[in-house]
Amino acid sequence: VFLRRTLKKQLEILSEATRVLEETISNEKIVKAFTREDYEIQRYDTLARQQFGMVRRRAWIMGGANALSILLGLGGVAIFLWFVGNAVVNGSLTIGNLAMTVIYIFILAQPFTSASNQYSQFQMALGAAERIFVLLDQTVEIKDVPGARPLPEVQGHLRFEQVDFSYDGQRQVLHGVSFEARAGEVVALVGPSGAGKTTIANLIPRFFDIQLGRITLDGFDISQVQIKSLREQIGIVLQEPVLFSATIRENIAYGKLGATPEEINAVARAANADEFIEKLPQRYETLVGERGVKLSVGQRQRIAIARALLRNPRILILDEATSSLDNESERLVQDALERLMQSRTTIVIAHRLSTIQNADTILVLEQGRVIEQGTHEELLALQERYYRLYTSIQNEVEAM
Known part of the structure; x- marks a missing residue:
């Protein structure tokens, strides 16, 4: 019974450790954006060490049982050989007795094999744990420069000053991109898929380093500052909101570890999430399931907005959701986004007409180049690429 309980506990810890590792890898962008690498490594390290301890404990139990079995077996062999020896001396040992002796020896040898297997499994567990820690401790490709x-x-x-970028060092993705966003301004990135919108957004928190040009924040070259201090001032809301398999409270608190309940409740209200949370049986302690499957798309978006609000960033990177929502959810999400963007420099990959129209600057991208730049009215007056793109989006909206 004790061994069964130990094995059950071991499997539970293994399942939890596997889930944490899978979530950390699949949600790598959010983990990096919120500078939670050390937190996730520590979380996994704790579970891995618990798992290691359970494996060792089980090995000791099995080893002890096998050792006892071996001792009993050897005692039995000694007694049996004594009888066999006497039988040989007396001339009473038959072929049948000899065959039985061999069979007993094979039976008694089984504990030795079992003990050997347990030792091998223990060594495999040691090797796997060591490999996991090596992987988690590996340095990331993008790192702080000396000094x-x-x-x-x-x-x-x-x-952005004449920025060139390539993912593989060969095929250039951005070509001489230059633009400026003053404090508190909204810059909307528009253009077809593959134009470079997401790439620009990824360069601001230094998920990648540029090949040529310069990116500055308040005059500081971001390649010369500590990555953690840069990302701590940036908030990200992705097109598909990423939630962890934890409670609503824990998901919001990911924006600021150690946040008080009052702080969490305040940002939930600002994100229009408090109303639906309070209707749930467990309220803020509700488990959202893997990737937040127990919540609707609109609810997940509002949790992600609350998380970003809690971080209180100076720079906001927003990839507007394209998922269709009902009118009420759409209104609540849009209202929450407007609160989030208020007084923050916002770079938005825009899909909504209202966002595009109200942006301080619109960048029209095509094949990694900024082909048009200006306000909504200025670009419409040109009647070029933006005019056609805007008209196309407007027609799609009217047709819905």
Whole structure:
């Protein structure tokens, strides 16, 4: 019974450790954006060490049982050989007795094999645990340059200066991209799929390093500052909101570890999430399921917005959702986004007409180049690429 309980506990810990590892890898972008690498490594390390302890404990139990079995077996063999020896001396040992002796020896040898297997499994567990820790401790490709300094608290003045970028060092994705977003301004990125919108968004928190040009925040070259201090001032809301298999409270608190219940409740209200949360049986302690499957798309988006609000970033990167929502959910999400964007420099991959129209600057991208740049009215007056793109989106909306 004790061994069965130990094995059950071991499997539970293994399942939890596997889930944490899978979530960390699949949600890598959010983990990095919220500078939670050390937190996730520590979380997994704790579970892995618990798992290791359970494996060792089980091995000791099995080893002890096998050792006892071996001792009993050897005692039996000794007694049996004594009888066999006497039988040989007396001339009473038959072929049948000899055959039985061989069979007993094979039976008694089984505990030795079992003990050997347990030892091998134990060594495999040791090797697997060691390999996991090596993988988790590996340095990331993008790292601080020697002498990098912490980025002081910024106002949010962002500049791209003739930025070239390639993912593989061969095929160029961005070509001489330049634009400026003053503190508190909204810059909308528009253009067809593959134009470079997401790439620009990924370069701001230094998920990748550029090949040529410069990106600055309040005049600080972001390649020369500590990555953690840079990302701590950036908030990200993805097109498909990423939630962890945890409670609503824990998902919101991911934006600021150690946040008080009052802080969490306040940002939930600001994100229009408090109303639906309070209707749930467990309220903020409700488990959202893997990737938040127990919540609707609109509810997941509002949780992600609350998480970003809790971080209180100076720079906001927003990839607007294209998922269709009912009118009420759409209104609640849009209202929450407007609160989130208020007084923050926002780079938005825009899909909604209202967002595009109200942006301070619109960048029209095509094949990694900024082909048009200006306000909504300025670009419409040109009657070029933006005019056609905007008209196309407007026609799609009217046809719905």
